[in-house]
Amino acid sequence: MSRPSLPPPELRPYLEELVRRTSAACGDRLVSVLAVGSLALGDYRHGRSDVDVTVVVDPTLPRADLSTLARTLAHPELPCPAAGLELVVYGADFAARPSGDAGYLLDLNTGPSLPERAAYDPVEGPAFWYVIDRSVAHQAGLPLYGAPARDVIAAPDRPTVLAALRASVREHADGEGHLADNRVLNGCRATVHCRTGHWFAKRRAGEIVAASEPAFAPLVTRALDSFERPRAEAAVLPADEVRAFLAWVAARVDEAASAAGV
Structure with a gap:
């Protein structure tokens, strides 16, 4: 299946607003917003798939701004048209090097079919989900804003x-x-x-x-x-x-x- 050059039409308004709100919350510390998962691999199915997004920011972004981002993207504050939104924020320094750690600054799950979760401590759970997601992002991440995936996400070995x-x-x-x-x-x-x-x-x-x-x-x-x-x-x-x-x-x-x- 060929890699998409654009998100599916039914998601574009939602993703455009997601990028706008992310930019407003992060300001000039926002580096990149990438669609990953099924969106990046060309297999998104409306009503079945989640929207997977990776955000890369300057690591000096204050925790308060991350909390603001989580609130402004939470469903139904921003209604998610998919089964759910799984959004992970990484500091640019961490994302740029291969790692087996979770390493996130914010892990947000929200949407009609997902339990609400906003986590800020990467030692709270297993790291393997994030390793796989970063590997997919490096290979196929679809830029929604800022730098291309391979410029900001290192491939785990x-x-x-x-x-x-x-x-x-x-x-x-x-x-x-x-x-x-x-x-x-x-x-x-x-x-x-x-x-x-x-x-x-x-x-x-x-x-x-x-x-x-x-x-x-x-x-x-x-x-x-x-x-x-x-x-x-x-x-x-x-x-x-x-x-x-x-x-x-x-x-x-x-x-x-x-x-x-x-």
């Missing part, structure tokens, strides 16, 4: 990404808080990244795995079909098959880590 993928697969194997179809397709994306070193959209990764792994093709095909539906209409997939598939994915990640000398 391969051992760090593989460690993050292993943690991600463990998280999805537990199943807590994740739809079954997303768990399967996240595993497909991890598998294809291990093979290629590149990030593919989840649907494209699912197609690749379904074509190359006949034993898992029926499960992955059902996950792909379910992924076309809104979240509330997602299919229930057999739990034992999902666990078996994710155990297989974990083994592929471990093989890639061993080959990389991790």
Whole structure:
């Protein structure tokens, strides 16, 4: 699937206002605003996908301004037309170097389908989500404001990404808080990244795995079909098959880590 040059039309007014409010809150300390995740990889699905945004700022931005930013972007203060907004703010000094840490200044989750969260301490939770997001951002981040992604976001090294993928697969194997179809397709994306070193959209990764792994093709095909539906209409997939598939994915990640000398 080709990388988009513009956000989908149904999101453009929202993203334009998000950038305007971010610029107003951060002033001349704003460096860059990037669309990442499914938007960057060309696989955004309205009603199903989140809007993923990475913001890079001068690290001297006061905490009070970050709090203002969180308030002004929170749904429904700024109504989110997608399932949710996942926005992460990094200091430019941190973002410019490879790291396995979470490292954010602000992690904001908001929107109609997401629990509200505004966190300012990066040691509060696991770091792997942020490592993967920065790796995707470096490869494919879509500039909404300011400097291009590769000028401001360093790519984590391969051992760090593989460690993050292993943690991600463990998280999805537990199943807590994740739809079954997303768990399967996240595993497909991890598998294809291990093979290629590149990030593919989840649907494209699912197609690749379904074509190359006949034993898992029926499960992955059902996950792909379910992924076309809104979240509330997602299919229930057999739990034992999902666990078996994710155990297989974990083994592929471990093989890639061993080959990389991790």
